[in-house]
Amino acid sequence: MTEELKNRIEKTMKNLKRNKMKPYFVQTSAEACDLVKQLLNKGDTVSSGGSVTLKQTGVYDLISSPEYNFLNRSAKGITSEQVEDVYRKTFSADAYVTSTNALTENGELYNVDGNSNRVAAILYGPKSVIVVCGINKIVKNIDEAIYRVKTKAAPPNTVRLGIETPCAKTGQCVSLNKEAPELCEGCHGDGRICCNYVVCAQQRHVDRIKVIIVNEELGY
DSSP states (O other): HHHHHHHHHHHHHHHHHHHHEEEEEEESSHHHHHHHHHHTTTTTTEEEOOHHHHHHTHHHHHSSSSOOOOOOOOTTTHHHHHHHHHHHHHHHHHEEEESSSSSTTTOOEEEESSOOOOHHHHHSSSSSSEEEEGGGEEEESHHHHHIIIIIIIIIHHHHHHHHHHHHHHSSOHHHGGGGSSTTTOOSTTTTTTOOOEEEEEEESSTSSEEEEEESSSSOO
């Protein structure tokens, strides 16, 4: 790890703590899994957001194991009505596990969502929120977070989900064709996944949100 990266991580963790979120740092995905397990209790009702990071780290396999009451929105044969029921039950879960689109050095989480069940659960409902984040998602500020979503997060996610949007074809949001794109500018297709924009700054509920920074490049 370079001295610059070390300083950025330390600054980010210091500011997360200032913003009343609990920061952690681990070197590997395996350590991240061990830490998530420590933050959960056997038998907890657990839900999660759709996340490449959780699958890459093995965290998804952990939380969907028989040790927990996992609210599985991707269960085989699940109906759209049952998926909606999972979303609603998530608000009463003991823990919600997810990643983030960006983490600023100012200690802020930045997330953009389409269906928005993910950002809703981060904001309110589950007793505990556990965010697993690779070092590639650390950015200087919200401006950089906005740019990251428009170039590094949204485009590959539309490809992964099989959604036909301009960014899936070009690799960046159409708003970047403008000299000074605004936060919410983008395509107007039915498949747009950038619908709601959420910044988590200083929290009222101390340490409800835990942020695990992993010294690996993970997810989008």
